[in-house]
Amino acid sequence: MTPSPTPLPQRLASTAWRIALAVLPLGAALAIMVLLMPATSDPSDPITLAGRIAVGVGISAVSLFVIALLIRKADGKRMRDAGVTSIRTGWRLVLWGALVWTVPAGAAFGVFALLGAPLTVTAETAEVAQTVLLLLLAVLLTEALPEEAVFRGYVTTALGAVARGWWVIVIQALLFTLVAGALRQNWNPVDLSLFLSMGIGFGYLRMTTGSVWMPVGFHAAFQTGSQLVLTHEVVHFTGGTGAAMLALGVIPFTAAAILVSTTGTPRIVTPALPAAR
Numbered sequence: 001m002t003p004s005p006t007p008l009p010q011r012l013a014s015t016a017w018r019i020a021l022a023v024l025p026l027g028a029a030l031a032i033m034v035l036l037m038p039a040t041s042d043p044s045d046p047i048t049l050a051g052r053i054a055v056g057v058g059i060s061a062v063s064l065f066v067i068a069l070l071i072r073k074a075d076g077k078r079m080r081d082a083g084v085t086s087i088r089t090g091w092r093l094v095l096w097g098a099l100v101w102t103v104p105a106g107a108a109f110g111v112f113a114l115l116g117a118p119l120t121v122t123a124e125t126a127e128v129a130q131t132v133l134l135l136l137l138a139v140l141l142t143e144a145l146p147e148e149a150v151f152r153g154y155v156t157t158a159l160g161a162v163a164r165g166w167w168v169i170v171i172q173a174l175l176f177t178l179v180a181g182a183l184r185q186n187w188n189p190v191d192l193s194l195f196l197s198m199g200i201g202f203g204y205l206r207m208t209t210g211s212v213w214m215p216v217g218f219h220a221a222f223q224t225g226s227q228l229v230l231t232h233e234v235v236h237f238t239g240g241t242g243a244a245m246l247a248l249g250v251i252p253f254t255a256a257a258i259l260v261s262t263t264g265t266p267r268i269v270t271p272a273l274p275a276a277r
Contacts, residue, residue, distance in 0.1 A: 008162070015158050018074055019175070022154045025066050026146055027179055029059045033142065034183070044232045049134035056141025063146035067154045075157075083153040083212040089270045090213035096269045097205065097217025104255035105225055108247035109237075117239030119229065128234045135232070136224045144220035151176045151199065152206040152215050169207060173199025194249070198222075201253045208260050209270075218256065222248065 006014075033055050040048055064084070071082045080086070109119045121128055151172050159168045176199035181187050202215040226248045229237050237244050 011161050015161050018070055018158050019155050021074075022066060022070055022150050022158070023175070023179060026059070026063050026150050027183060029062055029146075030142070030183055033059065042233075043227075044131045044135075044234055046130065046134060049131070049138050052138035052142055053134065056138055056143075056146075060141050060145045060149075063150055067149055070154060071157070077157075082149075082157045083206055083210065084149055085211040085213065087213075090211060092269045093209060093211055093213035093265075094217035094220075096265070097214035097219075098221040099217075100214075100256045100259060101218045101221040101225070101252045104252045105221075105247055108251045112237075112239050112243055112247060117237070117243060119235060119237045121234065122236050123234040131232060131234050132224070132228065135228060136220060139223045139227065140216075140220045143223055144216050147176075148202060148206075148212045148216045148219055152202050153212045156203065156206060165207075169200055169203035172203055175199075197249070197253065201257065204257060205260060209265055211270075214265070222252065 033052075037048070037051055037055065042048070067082060067084065068079060071077050071079055075081070113119065123131075155172045155175060156168055159171055163171060173196055177192050177195040180195040181192055184191070198219075202219055205215045205218060206212055208214075228235060229244055229248060230241070239247075
């Protein structure tokens with residue numbers, strides 16, 4: 001006799017509590033980081049960035065530990081079932097994701113430079129290189145890795161019990177947006193639409209590759225570039241915030257969606273992709 005399927009209300013309740021257990025530790029860790037490390041007048045200060053990196057190690061470790069515990073104990077699955085595939089192939093996806101953002105963003109800033117709005121370096125080469133490297137590590141460990149592992153990893157997998165396809169992408173993006181609004185205490189529709197777009201874009205990359213690693217690379221490159229241009233003084237863009245967001249967000253996200261939709265992922269990046277969930 002075939003067992004009857006679990007009723008939808010029970011599946012919804014089970015999914016909701018598992019998602020809450022995955023998201024709450026990350027939200028709490030990010031909130032604590034904001035309290036411990038308030039905004040400073042010099043975000044490029046190496047000590048400030050080193051502090052963000054140190055805190056990020058803890059945030060990433062806690063997030064991955066919670067996901068591993070849930071996926072194995074509550075779901076009876078493996079980490080790769082949550083999109084956290086092997087780093088042996090994952091590092092290529094990270095680099096590919098970063099490249100997919102960097103190339104169109106760089107091209108966009110190049111066009112703006114030709115139109116009379118250049119992106120200029122305002123510090124010594126060594127200082128710029130130090131700031132970029134430290135900022136990249138800080139973004140990777142405090143934002144890209146834990147957020148992608150939680151939302152595009154575990155949350156996306158958990159939602160598979162109650163939704164399919166684009167519904168999963170949209171729902172996890174809405175949850176991502178709500179958490180971002182709560183942490184920032186900012187419910188401005190323009191800001192929320194940015195996070196919603198990010199969540200949908202990262203979710204689409206996760207669905208296409210079956211792994212969180214390409215979204216991690218894209219996320220890290222996007223946030224590093226955005227913070228560098230908009231909040232750090234080692235570079236200066238004369239085109240204004242609107243043009244900057246066009247080059248940093250709209251153009252790279254659109255280019256990535258077109259590229260992934262039409263060509264998929266190159267075999268040199270990952271010869272055997274797991275099935276998308």
